[in-house]
Amino acid sequence: MAVAMASALLMLALATASAAVSGAGAPWRSRRPRPEADLVTGLPGQPAVGFSHYAGYVDVTSGGGGGKALFYWFFEAEREPDKKPLLLWLNGGPGCSSVAYGAAQELGPFLVRSYGANLTRNAYAWNKAANLLFLEAPVGVGFSYANRTSDLRRLGDRVTAQDSYAFLLGWLDRFPEFKGRDLYIAGESYAGHYVPQLAELIYEGNKGASRDRAISIKGFMIGNAVLNDATDQLGMVEYAWSHAIISDELYSAVRRDCDSFKEEADGGRPGKGCSPALRAFLGAYDDIDIYSIYTPTCLLSNLSSASAAAGSARPRPARLVAAPRLLSKHVRYVRRLCECGCCWHATDLPAVARRRSGIG
Ligand SMILES: *[C@@H]1O[C@H](CO)[C@@H](O)[C@H](O)[C@H]1NC(C)=O
Ligand SMILES: *[C@@H]1O[C@H](CO)[C@@H](O)[C@H](O)[C@H]1NC(C)=O
Numbered sequence: 001m002a003v004a005m006a007s008a009l010l011m012l013a014l015a016t017a018s019a020a021v022s023g024a025g026a027p028w029r030s031r032r033p034r035p036e037a038d039l040v041t042g043l044p045g046q047p048a049v050g051f052s053h054y055a056g057y058v059d060v061t062s063g064g065g066g067g068k069a070l071f072y073w074f075f076e077a078e079r080e081p082d083k084k085p086l087l088l089w090l091n092g093g094p095g096c097s098s099v100a101y102g103a104a105q106e107l108g109p110f111l112v113r114s115y116g117a118n119l120t121r122n123a124y125a126w127n128k129a130a131n132l133l134f135l136e137a138p139v140g141v142g143f144s145y146a147n148r149t150s151d152l153r154r155l156g157d158r159v160t161a162q163d164s165y166a167f168l169l170g171w172l173d174r175f176p177e178f179k180g181r182d183l184y185i186a187g188e189s190y191a192g193h194y195v196p197q198l199a200e201l202i203y204e205g206n207k208g209a210s211r212d213r214a215i216s217i218k219g220f221m222i223g224n225a226v227l228n229d230a231t232d233q234l235g236m237v238e239y240a241w242s243h244a245i246i247s248d249e250l251y252s253a254v255r256r257d258c259d260s261f262k263e264e265a266d267g268g269r270p271g272k273g274c275s276p277a278l279r280a281f282l283g284a285y286d287d288i289d290i291y292s293i294y295t296p297t298c299l300l301s302n303l304s305s306a307s308a309a310a311g312s313a314r315p316r317p318a319r320l321v322a323a324p325r326l327l328s329k330h331v332r333y334v335r336r337l338c339e340c341g342c343c344w345h346a347t348d349l350p351a352v353a354r355r356r357s358g359i360g
């Protein structure tokens, strides 16, 4: 699921990049006012680059509330940033940091690698194609904060979207050159909820907005997105089947015995065979990285350790993060589902489900 969509997105982005870059002449120089206080002049181990980056807080306190501020890290496009769109990136979770994950491990220009002394340049950084804005949302995630503890208990999709919208308006005031610039919103995993909900809020907000407050949203992209349990679970099983990870027989058994993951409220009636079929499905991933099936997987917990040398190496635990209801009953699934320092366990699921529905 993750791989195919992520690489499709990347290819799209890079195709745009090479078209634009080929015409580039002299390095672009900033002529517009920028918030000097937010300029990042260097990071420990940062390679020298020809683009600027900025980081800081945008106050999103709403009327009468306690202080709330969202943290951003913005990388201008590598070349000709004034001709490139703005892309806002959101990680999911709920609770994943866009700095720790999207920026530092996936699509940002500086990657943090295990045991690396320095930051590593990312050859596939998305700021080759766009001006790249990472936002940590909602408050409580990454460096984003609320001064009033009760604000941390009143989170959910709606608050996240409202605060992210307030952030965007505030950020555009700080970077006025991007007002009117084409905006795309992208994200992965639980951002399958954040991204379209924010896009909708912007679309609605634009209707009554003055020219200065209108946001020129052009589209959004979601990869490996959380939509709803029925769709997500079926998608995982179809992906495994269409990539020869599970057999035709197991695929048919899962569909039949789990009633195609139809919600019980919609008349779904999983049978007795559902659990064993799902165990077999998850078992097929014991030695395959479910997030990246073609990436070689290190099956030893510590290659250089004495136990590995003695042949008692144990397989790495499963790393699956999203936890749809039927799958989450299974030990393999629940073992330790860490993506970003935010681990979901079976016991967290009711809370997650509430947040998903936007109530929590
Ligand atoms: C949060 O409180 C600190 C300490 O009083 C203050 O400096 C900061 O501006 C507050 N943040 C917001 C967003 O109001
Ligand atoms: C890290 O960067 C510093 C400064 O550019 C350089 O001297 C050093 O060799 C680099 N270390 C590694 C492991 O690349």
Ligand SMILES: *[C@@H]1O[C@H](CO)[C@@H](O)[C@H](O)[C@H]1NC(C)=O
Pocket: 302, 303, 304, 305, 306
């Ligand atoms: C891996 O094994 C080596 C040698 O036994 C040990 O020094 C190191 O701390 C181990 N690393 C981890 C992450 O367990």
